[in-house]
Amino acid sequence: MLQYGVLICGVVPVRKPRDIEKALEAPVTCLELRLDYLEADLAEVRPLLEHAVARRVVIFTVRRREEGGQWRGDEEGREALYRKLLELNPHYIDVEAESPIIGEVAKIKGKAQLIASRHDFEKTPPLDVLSQWAKKAAAVGDLVKIVTYAKEPGDGLRVLSLIGAVEKPTVAFAMGPAGAYTRVAAAALGSPIMYVSLGEATAPGQLTADAYYAALLALGITPSGGGLPALREALDWVDGGLMYLLKKRLEVCRDMGRLKKDAGLPIYDDVREAQVLRRAGDFKQIFELVVQMCKAVQLVA
């Protein structure tokens, strides 16, 4: 078995207190709380932010619009919000390396680790530009985060090559479907943090936590650390992966049901069903239930 010390971080658009409560139910050890989405007053969510910091590894991020965020205020207001958030002693804060406030926030950050980030939601620049971005971010941050958009899969190799290229721990991967593989490759290459959605994606190509667990387990990667906690976390990963694939099976059967109806084909296929159950071997009882659910879905597709 392989273990990567990667922090799997659920990204949470925080609009109101309920968003944090729900996130704390998710089986992830780290949360990035995106306060640029905030609609409620900070005072309303503050107790839950404190609660989150006490129970998870937490990144506070107030992402500016220029880099895909929802912040509607000015830089002064954003800096003021970061100041208040730093009072809650988060483990990390994420500020864009190019933004005017990063110098000031770096001074007042205290024990929080500063992730100096750079995002390009449209393209992946040439390697020399990417390397400059990484150097600039490394000069001010404790960690570097470079995330670009992959127009084609090859773009991903360029951004992945940043991991280990500067002296600070570096998160680097490519957004978009063509870059999906980089989200697993980056963990293998040593990215300290990887980001997953807990239901609402905040970037193109972002995988759900369940899908990400399935991908890591499939490649033989299990939670790091040892003993019962790591085994419990592994169980959470497996159960997440199982639910991801069960939902996928329902979707495929729904599409099959529609296609069969359009083509006037019979919905049920006893030969195929027998083949599936034979192949299931020791898990036959489980697959009988799964097939039952899928037949219902095909019926009403």
Place this chain on the structure above:
Amino acid sequence: MLQYGVLICGVVPVRKPRDIEKALEAPVTCLELRLDYLEADLAEVRPLLEHAVARRVVIFTVRRREEGGQWRGDEEGREALYRKLLELNPHYIDVEAESPIIGEVAKIKGKAQLIASRHDFEKTPPLDVLSQWAKKAAAVGDLVKIVTYAKEPGDGLRVLSLIGAVEKPTVAFAMGPAGAYTRVAAAALGSPIMYVSLGEATAPGQLTADAYYAALLALGITPSGGGLPALREALDWVDGGLMYLLKKRLEVCRDMGRLKKDAGLPIYDDVREAQVLRRAGDFKQIFELVVQMCKAVQLVA
């Protein structure tokens, strides 16, 4: 959804006829039949080889010892075997670009596509050496296949960068646990063929078909093509992924059972069990069965 035109190829060490029969039951569209493992006479397996060529996309390979194979004869004998295998009109044959017989086999191959391959089971050479290997293979093969061993994850990026670098379709990935991610990345980057085990791994880090399906599905990749055949193949992928994760769950529970026994901890944990079933939501009935199987495993771990 993403679709890659990658051929997922089950690698089959062929010792005796039964090995081919079993392989033909596996839900893969392509088989690499490794005749360097052959213990029976060719005449004994010939009818099944013909049967396989009629029902799957088939690669015949007689891998020489220098590149990780089991062939015990000399090059003359190996060439003679390729000649006989070519009579069965396989879709592909794989011969090492560095081997003395590749020139002759290239002349007699007929319609079969020649995969000119190069394997390094110990390391991943520098990029300039890899590029030379790829050019040399491209000069003689219809496809290029370069597979090296990743001592560390970064080696994988070098070998992946060969895909698309020469004018022939190129299979390129890294063996070993540190290179596991390249097996998914290569499919994304355009490798025409990816290799999985159907139970017996023939290379370090080789994933089973079920694990590979889980990884591809998790990254949003589904079988290419359309209509009912692609949906049926997708269902096979999902079921393979489910079985991979179910086995993984049994393994984790077995390890948990042992650890709890050693630590004198109670085997069953009702709070955890309730949490798992609550999280399962609509799949609660399925997870009740899964938990039951896992509790049995923990009991006798």
